Amino acid sequence: MTWARRTTFWRYNLFLEVVSLALASAILFAGIWFTLNRINQDYLDLRLADAARVHVFLESQLDEARAGLATFADLPATQRSPQVMKLFTAFSDIYCLDRALRVVQIHKAVPNSKVFTGFSFSGGKLASYLQSVGESTDASEILRGYEDDAPSVYIGIHRGDEFCMGRLNLDYVRKFLIQFSQFSGAPLMLTASDGFVMLSGDPALQLPAIDLKRWVETPNASRTLTTGNRRWIPLIAPTGAIGARIVMLVPTEFLDTQRNTLLAFGLAFMSGWFLLVVLKNHRLNRLVMQPLRAFAGKLRDLELGKLRTADADADQRFTELVEIHTRFRAMAEAIKQREQALRDSEKQYRIITESMKDVVWIFDMETRHFLYLSPSIEELVGVTPQDYLAAPFGALLTPQVTDQLQLLWGQRAAVLLSGGSKPGQSYVDEVLHPHRDGTLIWTEVVSTYWLNEETGHVEVRGVSRDIRERKQAQEALFIAKQQAEEANKAKSTFLSNMSHEIRTPLNAILGFAQVLIRDPHLTAPQRDSLTTIQRGGEHLLALINDILDMAKIEAGRMSVQVVPFDLIQLLSETEGLFQQRARDRGLNLTFALSAIPRGVIGDAQKLRQILINLVGNAIKFTRAGGIILKVEPAGAEQFRFSVNDTGVGIAPEEMMRLFEPFSQTASGRELQGGTGLGLALSYQFVRLMGGQLSAQSSLGQGSCFAFTLPLPAAAGAETGTDQARRAVLGLEPGQPVCRVLIVDDLPDNRAPLRALLESLNPQPPVIECREAADGREAVALWEAWQPHVIFMDMRMPVLSGEAATRRIKARAATRPAAVRSVIVALTAGAFDENREQVLASGCDAFTRKPFQAEELFGMLERLAGLRFRRAGDAPPPPDVSPEDLIRRLSASPADWQAEFKQAVGLGDFGHMEALLERIRDDDAILHETLARWAYDYDLEALAAVFKLG
Incomplete structure (x- = not known):
């Protein structure tokens, strides 16, 4: 590069320092300006927030006034004595109006009020407010009162044919504004919507009105208002409950002090820096620049051949300069030899690059031109190397690619120059390069960055290769992934619909089975038949749950629910579940527990299902001998569970796919039982809980399934009581009536639940049941009947269960006297992802269809306070004729x-x-x-x- 005008290093250095000084000054003062603006804005936002909080105070006072007016309106006319009226201190005036807004009766009034019996409020803003009471307006805007022209807010309420109106006593608001203004140092004013100042925290300001349109914008320290011989920054808070605007006047003295302090600091800092630069340049000129000028003269002598060997180094003070002069002549000869070697190397390099299919190139970041392009560029993009080198950078690229490369190469070159990266560091980019025929080609660009010491320029050296085939493969892979995700989503939708369609009839089957089996008058064959129906339904439900659990695991939706539980009780219940079955098959079932705590923390439900699967399989595949479940410590808060049996065993060739879904061993196929999901689910559950399920087996001798789980001890874990496990026989008599509403769009779902609940009734009945076929009907029945408990189906036409629950909870919240109904969500869905959504809608509990009688009884006991008679309780007093x-x-x-x-x-x-x-x-x-x-x-x-x- 040729400079139009050269200068000395001294002047150039001085120029750079002046520029840096000016730039630093600009940055410093810009920073000071930004900091001031930020501090000012934060300070003003804080004060604005303080002003906005005043609305909270006004809201609370307004709420108390509404409650007081409601209390007044509910008083009989005979009780509205003057002594009672003194209790309504929130109001200075209270009237009763007719439909034409004329005063029928004055119950309370300020002295010398201009309002009298027969006075009409039918004109002005107040009339429009009074006509909309009970629809959208809570309180009138602040305005001049009809009674005495004082700032006023009116509240109205309808009670039958009577319309009561009260004017708020705003003295407490005026006192609050004055106290707040004195405490904060910033006067606070309450203005009407047209800007007139109604109440002021500093009456001495004598500011009659504020131009709200002018000051409603974001507050700024430069936009001030002068009044009372001081400058203020007006802050306008949003409109509050009474239609008033809160205006705060913030004094500017604090912000002015901050500005002056920061500016003084900036000037002192720049002055010190300028003095330091002057001293440094003085030393630089004497110690560096003068020796360099002398050395330049020696170089000119060397160029002209005037350097004499006798006294060439006589005037040199520093050893480094002497060494430079000594080596200079040897360097010239070495340069000639290296230039020849470089030419030979370049020839070999060209042979290699020209034979490559990939494009090799060199780009100069300073000149923005390619220094070299291998001939393979023509095969890649259809342009010869000569045409490419002759064209300006970016002429043969798209603007997007040009901008991308300039940004990336510029940033990386800057990092190299600053020492942030080493020369030769490689980067890989993907660039969409245009072909001469107009198509676009995906290329992979591998680039390295070097500093050319001769020119001082950063050079980018790289290789570009065609990656169209790889991109096509990636696109095909992406499409395949999308198709797989859509298939997975379709599977989840199918499973959800399948679960709903199967659980719905199962709800009726198992529901009526649970009702009928409780009938004490059943014959033994009838009870056996019902038990068979119930067992078959529960088996089908278990199969559905297994399929859904496997689908959850495959979709990554299964999670571990870690809670305290009673481990010994869980094992005891599992033993009791299988002990009779083992005796029926002539097997010895043993649970060997070794020094295990009672209370632990873990997922009790999944652990129970694992043990049920393993023990159940052991009993099923054991013809003689016994089964032993061992539980023993295996380290700090680790416990090893193992199930050993003397069954038929598993062949070695079947062990590899033992834990695969829907896979069964030869013995399992012979028995023709199960779905092949039990072991797969157990394996996944153990893995989710932090363990690994393993199996060892010898054909004809038996099997051992074992796993180790972390189960930290839990002091005081919930162990359950005997009462919770005893069967419910009915409701205790003498309880208050509990109204129960059953909401479901299918009568077959409502009937078994109603029959189950009514079968518990003593005489006189404790539970009264009604039914609704959709959410809208449920809301109407809640309004009219006020049920204590609602069993709400979530999936219904007309109005869903979630929407109906929200409406009922919202209406109950606005009516203190209404019954707070307990709402239990019933769903036949496949997955529990919407559990939190259902509970967030207002439901108090969540259960799945088909419902379990004992689970519903527990909810009624816990949430509705009903008391049940259970097996083993003292018998009720006998009936006497x-x-x-x-x-x-x-x-x-x-x-x-x-x-x-x-x-x-x-x-x-x-x-x-x-x-x-x-x-x-x-x-x-x-x-x-x-x-x-x-x-x-x-x-x-x-x-x-x-x-x-």
Whole structure:
């Protein structure tokens, strides 16, 4: 590159330092300006947030006023005495208006009020507000009151044909604004929507109005308002509940101080830097530049051949310069020899590059031109190397590719020059290169960056190769991946629909089976038939769950639910599940537990399913001998589970695919049982829980399946109670009535659940049931009937279960007196991903179809507070016939009869209880019967007995 005008290094260095000084000054002052703006803006945003919080205070006061007006409106007219009116301090005036907005009655008024009985509020902004009360408006905007022209806010409420209106007492708002202004140092004002100042925290400012349109924009320290001999920055908060705007006047003194301090610092810093530059250049000129100028003169002598060997180095002070002069002549000869070697090397390089299919090239970053292109460029893009070298950079490329290469090459060259990377570091890019025929070719560009020491330019050396075939393969792979994802999605959709369609009839089958099997009047054959139906349905449900679990695992949706549980109880329940089956087959089932804690943390449900699968398989494939389940410690908080059997064993050639889905061994195919999913699911569950399921087997001798799981100890883990495991026989009598609404679009789903619940009822009934066929009908029944419990199907026409739940919860939240219904979600879906979504809609619990009776009983016990009679509880008092009751009553002492009859006539239940204690030991049946009626406050039954007696 030829410079139009050369200069000395001294001047150039000085120029650079001046430029750097100027640039640094610009950057410093730009930074100061940015910092000031940022600080100012953050400060103003903070003050604006403070102003906006005032609305919270106003909202709370407004809410209290609404509640107070509602209380006033609910008072009978006879109770609205002057003494009562004094309690409504939130209002300065309270009126009753007719439909024409005329004052019918004044209950409270300020002194010298301009409003009188018959006064009409039908004009102005207030009239439009009063006409919209109960629709969209909560409170009127702040305006001048009709009573005394003071700032006012009006609130209205309808109660039947009566319309009550109150004017808020804004003295507390004025005091709050004054206190807030004095505390913050920033006056706070409350303005109407037209900008007139209604209330001010600093009355001394005497500011009648604010131009809201001018100051509503983002606050800026440069936009100020001058009033009261001070400059202020107006901050306008959004419109609040009463239609007013909060205006805060922030004084500018604090921001001015910050600006002056930062500017002073910047000037002091730049002055110090300038002095340092002057001193440094003075030293540089004396110690460096003068010796360099002398050395340049020596080089000119060398160029002219005037260097004499006798005194060539006599004037040199530094050893380095002496060495340079000594080696200079030897260097010239060496240069000639190396130039020849370089020409030979270049010849060989051209032979190699010209024979390559890939394009080899060199690009100069300074001149923006290619220095070399191998002939294979013509085969790649249809342009000869000569034409490519003659064209400007980017002329044969697309603008996008040109910009991409300039950006990437420029950044990497800058990193090389700054020392951030080493010379020769390689980079790989993919570039869409245009062909001469107009098509686009994908090329892979491998580039390295070098600094040419002769020219001082950064050179990019690279190789470009055609990667069209690879790109086509990648595109085919991407399409295949998309197709696989779509197929997986279609499978999930199919499984979800399949689950819903199968679970829906299963809900009716298993539901009615659970209802009918509870009938104590069933014959043994009938009970066996129902047990067969129930077992078949549960087996089909288990198969569906296994398929869905495998689908979840394949889709990556299965997760581990880690909770505290009772390990010993889980093992005991598993043993009880299989003990009778093992006895029926003449097998010995043993659970060997070695020093294991009761409470642990893990996924109890998956562990239970693993053990059920392994023990169940062991019993199924064992004809004689026994099965042993061992649980023993295997390290810190690690436990080893192993299931050993003396069964038929597994052939070695079948061990490799033992844990594959839908795969069965030869013995399994002989038995013609199972789906081949049990071991596959167990293997995946163990892996999810942090273990590895392994198997060892000898054909004809038995098998051993073992795994080790981390189960940290959990102090106080929930162990369950005997009561929770005992069968429910019915509901305890004497409880408050519980209204239950069953919502499902299919009658076959509603009928078994209703039959199950009503079968629990004692006399008189505790549960009352109603049904709804869709979400809209459920909302209407909730409005009219107020059920305590709602069993809500999620998938229904007209209005879904989720939408109906949201509506019911929203309406209940606005009505303090409404029943807080417990909503249990029922779903026949395949996956549980929507569990959180369903619960977020407002449901209190979640269960799957087909429903399990014991699970529903537990929900009613936990969420609705119902009390159940379970197997093993003390029997209820026996039913007594009227004749037997009269006989027993006649046998009691006469004075006791007279005294008890008198207590019944007076309704004195306390005295009745005391009298009943006197006959507890004499006649327990009479005591229990009369005590139950007294506990239920059943005076009618007690009076009827004594009338018969």
